Structures are given as C-alpha cells and as structure tokens.
Amino acid sequence: MPAELIPPDGTRSPVVGGSTVVAEPAWLVAVVWVLCPVLGAGLLWLVQACAGWVASLRWIPMRGPFMLIDEVADAEPWASLGALFLGALGGLLVAAIAAAERLTVTVAGDAVTLLRDGTARRVDRAEIAGAFRDGKRLVLLGPGGGEVARESSDLPADRLRAAFEAYGYRWHADGDPYAADFRRWTDGGPGLPPGANSLLKARQRALDKDDRADLAELRAELSRLGVVVRDEGKRQYWRPVRPSGRP
Helix, strand or coil: CCCCECCCCCCCECEECCEEEECCCHHHHHHHHHHHHHHHHHHHHHHHHHHHHHHCCCCCCCCHHHHHHHHHCCCCCHHHHHHHHHHHHHHHHHHHHHHHHCEEEEECCCEEEEEECCEEEEEEHHHCCEEEEECCEEEEECCCCCEEEEEECCCCHHHHHHHHHHCCCCECCCCCCCHHHCEECCCCCCCCCCCHHHHHHHHHHHHHHCCHHHHHHHHHHHHHCCEEEEEECCEEEEEECCCCCCC
C-alpha cells in the first residue's frame, strides 16, 4: 500500500496506520472557527449601530425589533459590547454546526470508515463494490447494486478517487452506473415492492420538513425492501436494488 497519496491538486492526504484520511484541510477548519465569530460579531454590531436609522424609516415593516434595539443602544458602551459578544457567540454556534456536519473519510485495504459529528461508521471491503460522487454526496455501492452509504460531502472528488483507487476499490468516475434505472416516485406508481410506497409517502413528508433523521431511517427501511432512493430538491427518485438486465 502507498505511504502517501498526492492528488492532482498537489495537496497531500495524511496516512494513519496504513490508511488514507481524506478530510477538509486544517487551515480551512481554522478559518471557519475564526471567521464565523468575527463575522457574527461584526454583523450584530452593525445591526445595533444602524437600528436607530432603520427604526426612523416608517415604511420599513416590522420596525418593532429595531426600535427596541435602538432603545437598548443608548446604554453605551454596554450595548456595543453586548452586540459583539452575542454576535461572536452566534458565530461560534454556526462554526460548531459546520464542524458537526463535516465528513472525514478513512480508506484502508480492509474497510472504509465514514466519520461525522463524532460518530464513525465502518463499511467492510466485502460490502463495497464501487464508489462515486453524486453531486455533493459520496456514495458506496454494494455488490448487489444497492447503496450501503450515501453521505453529503464537500471533499474534492479527485482526492476521494485517488484514495479509493490506491487501495483497489472501484471508482466510477462518470458517476452512478445505475443512473438510468431511477424513476420518479409517484404515490401508487407501479413496480414498487409491497410496503415501499407507504415508506416513500412517509419519506416525502420528512423531505418536505427537512427531517434528516427520519430521512435516513426511512432510506434504510427502503433498502431492506430492495429499493434505492435519491433526492433532487423535494422530489424522490427510486430504483430496484437489482435493476432488470443487470447482474
């Protein structure tokens, strides 16, 4: 196995115990943690500083909050200090949310590990028949054509491809090899196995509400019924795990 991978962009992926870690660069992570509080503090200070002027514009809707901020703003310097503190706190919250949603992929000869928000999921090599990028998502295909993982990610496709191919995994550079088999879900449409339509109806409600936990749970339920699902906006598309005419 290679000791280090050097993708086309020249960046190097760190190696940990015979595995290759593909993650966002440390400098980018640091920038997010620094920039978000600074921007948050600056934005809230600006709102506090301009509240009086905005409140004076009678045609502005919902002037009440600005009038309240303007009254508080008279208590200087505490108003400015408070705005800076609350803005920085809000920025830190945004940075923490970004950190929780950040995906780290560790590729090794025997497995692929997906780490997000402190939770690691290990997918053994025997379960992986191929991998590809579907827009902003990393997808791992199973031997029967099903999807064993579909994770949102901003990681560069070239680094992911280099890591997977270096350890002998198949990387589909052209995207999903089963893309032509997807069809749009309509309530009561033909071809679905028993029970799948009701799950897709429930999943559509979760999709409309952006309930990520419910979406993931229902995706797993559909997978057990032999149905692969993907989303485009608020629309669901599905295909059978073993498309007709495919091994």
